[in-house]
Amino acid sequence: MDTQHLQAFVAIAESGSFSAAAERLHLTQPAISKRIALLEEQLKSPLFDRIGRQVALTHAGQVLLSKATLILSEVTAAQRAIADLKGEVEGKLSIATSHHVGLHYLPPYLREFSKQFPQVKLDLHFLDSEQAYHEILQGRFDLAIITLALEQDARLQSHNLWHDQLHFVAAPTHPLTAQSYLQLADLSQHPAIMPDTNTYTTQLVSNLFVTQNAALNIGMVSNHLDTIKMLLSIGLGWGILPKRILDNQLTILDVVHEPIMRPLGCIHHKQRSLNNAAKMFLQLLHKENHSITPTASQ
Template sequence: MVIMDTGSLQAFVAVAETGSFSRAAEQLFLTQSAMSKRISILEQQLDCRLFDRIGRTVSLTEAGQELLPRARKILLALEDARRSLSNLSGEISGSLSVAASHHISLHRLPPILRQFTRECPEVKLDLRFDESEIAYDNVLRGNLEIALITLSPNPDPNILSQTVWQDKLHYVVASDHPLAKLKQVTLEQLTDYPAILPGTATFTRLIAEQPFAKLNLQPDIAMSTNYLDTIKMMVEIGLGWSLLPETMSEHSLSVLNVDAPPVTRELGYITHKERTLSNAARRFIHLLDQAAEKGS
């Protein structure tokens, strides 16, 4: 019978996710030798090698790939049990891990965060600012309780999504752009000019390309960046057109009257279907639901 301790499993998952013993050690606040020892003990217990170490490259063996999803599930179940027992007290305390996209952090989150910290001063907030896709992946892996993101058009079955804000998107250009002079613009006309959109792996990029794909059109992507404020700056200086949230379509930009259905992306929160939420997470979500009801 093989007995695996949680410390060894945490070390294994950390190395697998970071691809580095040193980065995994930093993440778990261990020395590199302690990290290596934990992995070595686990490999001895399982009687198989979990990582291939070639130079500075660390990669999972076939056995490691087989163990990884099971290790994540075990750690998630243990954390879930701890959280369930802690919830019995009814107190709102402990820690709460939340990630928010940069856009939501700047334009949507502050009033909710202010109210939460005032109502729940005993909660230690672990707040991270990540791209939506990174935060999504961390919830899926069990590393986060809640993520506030641009919701995925095709979420994983283990992800629970709830829309809080409807983010209207506008086609925008600089005030001196040739398209700014036209009373109405078609999607086909937009393809004749350079576009500046988020990266190909982002949810917002998928949403932006859908109207064009329906007409078998392809935008001429001149540049990509995942930071909307950077995109806005590049549009302002005339480097191309973009599709930006209504909240960012200020006087420095011209909003185009495009002959196409309106484009909206859903912003909200996600949790893992199999994770028991802490009392702190439940309270945070309650505030988000209130914001959704108010149409905030």
């Protein structure tokens, strides 16, 4: 089977449409359709049911999908292993990162890496940490640099790189800013603006409220911390944000609690061999180099 035909098949299966797959692979839709037609002719079985503009895998397609994903993964691994035998740092480095880490921590490292290894093509994707975690488990990226999960999957290798200290904050005009020695139960009386409840950050905060038998009253949700910062700054609620992005638009609330530290770091799949580019990037992340510091909040 031609790997290009398998790539087209997997792209359609994952995206749910021929047009989305064509865009993903930078091909025309007729080119994608031709590849699938040739693959179906070779296998003598239809792989997709066409339902309007959407497609669904046939039983044969379902059988092929897991095999095709494995084949493509092995082909990529073989190509990378042969290239790495030369000892050169080149090829593509695919990285998934959260918006917060990507905007406030990674820029100096990406800049230094691209300066040292200009022949490497950086393939950067901004995803929620939880989605990036899932993508790494599926073997779709070399590295993910994200908020680390509270419980790590045994299939992943984790590198703890930084700690985000989180603070309870609100607009200077919010009634909570006028009170001292706040308990978590006091915060329960006012709506919070938080990331989605399935995010690692909100799970961390929720666990803290549970230990004090207090209710976490979430009134609004956004997974982008800079969006939460804006909503808080206009007085729509209280929230919890990393110290790095705080400024005079927000006031740190006087809440009695243990420091809340959110671990940030890098993960990769243990069964996916890292190419030279990924190894060098990891080495750069770990490097004790005072000239490379995370981007400060503006």
